[in-house]
Amino acid sequence: MEATVLLANSAQGDSSGTVHALGLGWTQTTTPLGQCAVVVFLELEPHEQLTSRDLHLELVDEDGTQVLFGTDPTTDQPAPLTIAGKIEAAAQAGHTPCTSTTNALAFNIAAGMALKDNTRYEWRLEIDQTLIARRSFAVANS
Structure with missing residues (x-):
């Protein structure tokens, strides 16, 4: 399995x-x-299709510390910005069983997150607890 992570202003899957x-x-x-x-x-x-996998996507700062955004409703404490869940890696219609496929996902993040100036951040993607992709970005002076 390979993955690519990209950042956008907004995105929607169909x-x-x-x-x-x-x-x-x-x-x-x-x-x-x-x-x-x-x-x-x-x-x-092909051998990775038709399986269920654990997805974990998190935002960390340049020191590897999880970025907090929002509040955990069960503890009323700041919560790390993570997206987690199961994904069903389905074969796409019309593909032969020996063809690799690309599954696309889009996660929108609400505006308003305060980040530190002159700092690098990184989105880290794990599938089944294995880091498979990352995408970094910088925050310029405000």
Whole structure:
């Protein structure tokens, strides 16, 4: 399995497995962060299709510390910005069993996250607890 993580101003997936994105590919921003999206493309080999996998996507700072954004409703404490869940790695319609496929995912992040100036951040993507992709970006002086 291979993955690509890209940043966009906004993105939306559709039922055909396509992602529609605006402002795709940025690597520098200002703070507070406006609405943005994390786009993930998972390329699956035939033997990896038709399986369920654990996905974990998190935002960390340049020291590897999880970025906090929002509040955990169960503890009323600041919560790390993570996206986690199960993904069903399905074969795409019309593909032969020996063809690799690309599954696309889009995650929109609400505006307003305060980040530190002159700091690098990184989105880290793990599948089944294995780091398979990352995308970094910098915050310029406000």
